[in-house]
Amino acid sequence: MQIDKIKGHQTDQLFKAVLELKDMEECYRFFDDLCTISEIQSLAQRFEVAHLLRLKKTYETIKKETGASTATISRVRRCFDYGNEAYDEMLGRLYPDEQPFQNPRAK
DSSP, rough: OOOGGOOOOHHHHHHHHTOOOSSSSHHHHHHHHHHHHHHHHHHHHHHHHHHHHHTTOHHHHHHHHHOHHHHHHHHHHHHHHSSSSSSHHHHHHHTTOOOOOOOTTOO
């Protein structure tokens, strides 16, 4: 798994803190203290790119709707193709009526 490269005490502490967040307001306050506005916007943009890829939108449509570069879209797409399936898992929880991502490279 690719996640081994980010594992460590500091990362564990951060993720434990995230798991302790109780509501949306607390999330906003925590991430406002933790990250710059640009960092939060980048994370949010990637997640929206993932959602649009899951909906089978074209790169051009995603670029127009999110302002993401083709490099960002490609990076998120690589996560769908070769990653830990976390984008699809989280999007499935948020949007249970949508179809999961179908990887044409999967056998």
